[in-house]
Amino acid sequence: MQTGKRRVGRPTTNVLTRDLIMQTSLRLITERGATGASMRDISRELGVQPSALYNHVSGHEDVIGGVRELVSERIDVSGFGTEPWIAALDRWAKSYRLAFAAHPPTIALLAVQPLTEQSRVGTMYDVVCRGLIDAGWPEARVLSLVVALENFILGAALDRAATSEILRPGVSDSTPSFQRAYAAREESLGEASAADAAFDFGLATMLAGLEAEYAALSQDA
Amino acid sequence: MQTGKRRVGRPTTNVLTRDLIMQTSLRLITERGATGASMRDISRELGVQPSALYNHVSGHEDVIGGVRELVSERIDVSGFGTEPWIAALDRWAKSYRLAFAAHPPTIALLAVQPLTEQSRVGTMYDVVCRGLIDAGWPEARVLSLVVALENFILGAALDRAATSEILRPGVSDSTPSFQRAYAAREESLGEASAADAAFDFGLATMLAGLEAEYAALSQDA
DNA sequence: ACCTGAACACCGTTCAAGT
DNA sequence: ACCTGAACACCGTTCAAGT
Numbered sequence: 001m002q003t004g005k006r007r008v009g010r011p012t013t014n015v016l017t018r019d020l021i022m023q024t025s026l027r028l029i030t031e032r033g034a035t036g037a038s039m040r041d042i043s044r045e046l047g048v049q050p051s052a053l054y055n056h057v058s059g060h061e062d063v064i065g066g067v068r069e070l071v072s073e074r075i076d077v078s079g080f081g082t083e084p085w086i087a088a089l090d091r092w093a094k095s096y097r098l099a100f101a102a103h104p105p106t107i108a109l110l111a112v113q114p115l116t117e118q119s120r121v122g123t124m125y126d127v128v129c130r131g132l133i134d135a136g137w138p139e140a141r142v143l144s145l146v147v148a149l150e151n152f153i154l155g156a157a158l159d160r161a162a163t164s165e166i167l168r169p170g171v172s173d174s175t176p177s178f179q180r181a182y183a184a185r186e187e188s189l190g191e192a193s194a195a196d197a198a199f200d201f202g203l204a205t206m207l208a209g210l211e212a213e214y215a216a217l218s219q220d221a
Numbered sequence: 222m223q224t225g226k227r228r229v230g231r232p233t234t235n236v237l238t239r240d241l242i243m244q245t246s247l248r249l250i251t252e253r254g255a256t257g258a259s260m261r262d263i264s265r266e267l268g269v270q271p272s273a274l275y276n277h278v279s280g281h282e283d284v285i286g287g288v289r290e291l292v293s294e295r296i297d298v299s300g301f302g303t304e305p306w307i308a309a310l311d312r313w314a315k316s317y318r319l320a321f322a323a324h325p326p327t328i329a330l331l332a333v334q335p336l337t338e339q340s341r342v343g344t345m346y347d348v349v350c351r352g353l354i355d356a357g358w359p360e361a362r363v364l365s366l367v368v369a370l371e372n373f374i375l376g377a378a379l380d381r382a383a384t385s386e387i388l389r390p391g392v393s394d395s396t397p398s399f400q401r402a403y404a405a406r407e408e409s410l411g412e413a414s415a416a417d418a419a420f421d422f423g424l425a426t427m428l429a430g431l432e433a434e435y436a437a438l439s440q441d442a
Numbered sequence: 443a444c445c446t447g448a449a450c451a452c453c454g455t456t457c458a459a460g461t
Numbered sequence: 462a463c464c465t466g467a468a469c470a471c472c473g474t475t476c477a478a479g480t
Contacts (some may be wrong), residue, residue, distance in 0.1 A: 006445070006446075007445090007446080007479085007480085008445070008446045008447075008478070008479045008480075009444085009445065009446075009478085009479040009480030010443060010444045010445055010479080010480050011444070011445055011480085012480090014443090014444070014445090015444085015445075016444080016445090038471085038472065038473080039472080039473060039474085040471080040472070040473080048445075048446085049445075049446055049447070050472095050473080050474085051445085051446075051447080051448095051474080051475075051476085052444070052445055052446075054473095054474075054475085055443075055444050055445075056444090059473075059474075060472095060473065060474090122390060122391060122394070122396050122399065123395065123396060125390070125396065125399045126390075126395070126396035126397070126398050126399040127398075129398040129399045129401070129402040130397075130398035132402075133398055133401070133402065138405075139401055139402050139405035139406075140405040140406050140408065140409035141406075141422070142402040142405070142406075143402045143403060143405075143406045143415070143419070144406065144415075144418045144419045144422040144423075145422065146402075147380065147415070147416075147419035147423075148373075148377070148419045148420070148422050148423025148426065149423070150376070150380075151373055151376030151377040151379070151380050151419065151420070151423060152369075152372055152373040152376055152423065152427075153376070154376045154379065154380075155371070155372030155373055155374070155375045155376025155377075155379070156369070156372040156376075158372070158375065158376070158379075159368065159371075159372050159375075169343060169346070169347075170343060173343070174344065174347075175343050175344055175346065175347035176347070176351075177347050177348075177350040177351035177354055178343065178346045178347040178350045180350070180354070180360055181350040181353075181354065181360055181363040181364045181367075182364060184359075184360035184361040184363070184364075185360075185361055185362075185363075185364045185365065187361065188361035194364070194365075194368070195368075197365045198364070198365045198368035198369045198372065199369070199372070201362070201365040201366065201369050202365075202368075202369025202370070202372060202373065202427070204430075205369065205427055205430035205431055205434060206373075206423070206426055206427055206430055207430070208429075208430040208433050208434070209425075209426035209427055209428070209429040209430030209433070210426055210430075212429055212430070212433065213426060213429070227464070227465075228460085228461085228464090228465080229459070229460045229461075229464070229465045229466075230459085230460040230461030230463085230464065230465075231460080231461050231462060231463045231464055232461085232463070232464060233461090235462090235463070235464090236463085236464075237463080237464090259452085259453065259454080260453080260454060260455085261452080261453070261454080269464075269465085270464075270465055270466070271453095271454080271455085272455080272456075272457085272464085272465075272466080272467095273463075273464055273465075275454095275455075275456085276462075276463050276464075277463090280454075280455075281453095281454065281455090
């Protein structure tokens with residue numbers, strides 16, 4: 001990316017754009033982890049001084065927000081309006097998690113960020129809300145449903161981002177039931193990821209619970 | 222905490238202990254947020270040089286791990302063995318979330334940390350696993366169940382830690398369904414927290430799904 | 443408007459020196 | 462063994478100066 005040394009003063013053709021900064025940041029985070037994309041790292045990668053970034057972004061928080069937008073673009077909301085609501089939620093949840101799982105270190109960074117107004121994330125919520133309202137869910141409950149599912153998805157993504165050894169009983173310790181459960185899961189999983197198994201199990205459980213809740217709703221009406 | 226200026230060399234009575242460092246760190250995180258408990262902040266609060274901390278902890282990661290242990294001590298696993306498994310899970314999940322909710326900024330810090338061996342967290346898993354195995358859940362599925370529920374809990378805690386404005390549609394924008402759902406929830410909630418509503422809804426949904434799954438299990442047997 | 447370069451107030455961590 | 466003090470290699474951000 002470097003173009004030798006630039007002399008002071010405004011360059012004849014701009015070196016940076018906001019989008020270039022976001023793309024570079026996402027790439028660095030993915031390649032080097034959450035701590036590998038400091039403002040100084042990004043500027044170094046782009047061959048500019050750190051202060052140059054501030055002509056296009058307001059600060060590090062702004063960069064993180066932009067990266068979140070980038071990652072969120074790959075979430076699939078196409079099921080709403082074309083499939084039954086439960087299938088649409090299933091598709092949404094799985095693609096949501098995969099979008100973040102493709103860049104594991106982003107999750108811890110992004111999950112805490114407040115939602116910027118007028119963002120693509122906002123339009124995603126709109127599509128999901130519309131699908132659920134049209135399906136007959138009471139408006140007052142729709143956001144609780146969406147947020148609850150999202151909490152699970154982000155928690156699962158966070159889990160996947162952590163080392164796979166995050167949950168492992170110590171050897172020869174005082175947790176026999178934990179060890180038995182661990183060994184039994186190990187055997188039944190084979191090559192599959194434990195985090196994936198927990199996500200699939202949890203998502204199926206939540207959707208089953210939602211289906212039951214939905215059935216109870218139409219019984220009241 | 223300061224005791225005037227100490228001269229160089231080993232003090233006659235120790236100033237620090239590992240536990241004192243952890244307690245101070247938790248207090249600072251709670252009072253000042255996740256960024257308010259740097260190694261230098263902790264040392265300043267304790268009236269010592271930053272390097273003094275390294276006689277009792279291996280580094281910042283170690284401190285975070287210790288704080289997680291502190292917070293986790295308040296998780297209630299007393300239901301396992303004394304209540305039906307579903308009630309025990311409900312009690313566990315609610316106290317789990319509350320333990321972290323009492324120190325909101327800790328969650329983002331702690332959720333990503335790998336589990337240290339021989340920790341209290343490990344014994345918590347053991348009690349939960351034992352309760353579920355004794356209740357008749359297949360050993361190979363127990364950990365997926367626990368991890369899935371934990372993912373939801375931590376995701377919900379993360380959500381609660383974020384500003385309450387994290388999810389809010391922009392005014393006069395192109396997300397009408399999102400806005401309707403937001404307004405409807407607002408009205409039905411009154412004073413209650415939106416994050417709480419989503420957690421309660423999600424937990425009830427997951428437990429209902431688990432109950433259905435459990436019933437299906439015994440049908441096969 | 444958009445870059446460089448210098449500066450400021452921070453980090454985590456290491457290590458010699460002192461008791 | 463457990464502290465101080467100095468040092469190293471980092472941060473994010475601001476701002477004057479230059480084109």
